[in-house]
């Protein structure tokens with residue numbers, strides 16, 4: 359059984375998508391990041407960066423003590439290796455998936471995250487910041503669109519590289535993007551959106567949280583964190 363420390367955000371969805379796709383038994387432990395539950399000591403002992411998602415695998419392959427993993431990319435890689443699914447075993451296929459997984463982790467995720475922040479949540483609209491991240495999201499969408507021009511999925515068969523990127527394209531309107539500008543990306547997006555496991559992953563959100571995570575009350579918890587916050 360996998361324990362999934364989760365909240366209803368794009369990085370959380372990556373892991374529910376994987377678990378639903380793989381059919382692995384799992385239990386969700388909600389961590390309401392809008393209420394500051396990511397700072398609870400028991401969660402920090404698994405995820406020292408006070409971010410969801412994180413997992414604990416109570417039945418690791420070597421039958422030893424439970425394994426805990428934080429960082430969504432590391433979790434996807436761990437689960438893919440555990441199950442032998444969604445990550446090719448051959449050298450070339452594996453490198454291809456891993457480079458696109460890292461592309462999402464270092465590019466699409468953080469840049470779209472800053473886009474959300476400055477476009478929607480920042481107390482003042484700073485045109486330079488909004489433009490910078492909307493443009494960077496736009497550039498990254500075009501990179502993905504070009505990549506998808508001659509293939510169905512990001513790297514070979516449907517893989518953890520697709521599962522990592524898809525949840526960050528779901529809020530494309532909030533990111534100031536139009537999918538019609540990226541026909542290959544749009545086709546890929548609609549293909550993944552229609553997968554039963556992906557639908558289940560988004561459906562389960564309704565049983566956990568239907569409120570926006572970022573509200574006026576939660577802004578003081580989520581934004582402006584410093585070393586002092588983490589030390590509390």
Ligand SMILES: N[C@@H](CCC(=O)N[C@@H](CS)C(=O)NCC(=O)O)C(=O)O
Pocket residue numbers: 367368369370391396408409410411428429430431579580
């Ligand atoms: N690089 C991390 C980022 C995780 C992340 O930013 N998680 C957000 C939700 S999407 C979070 O837990 N935020 C809590 C906070 O800001 O305190 C990953 O991919 O796992």
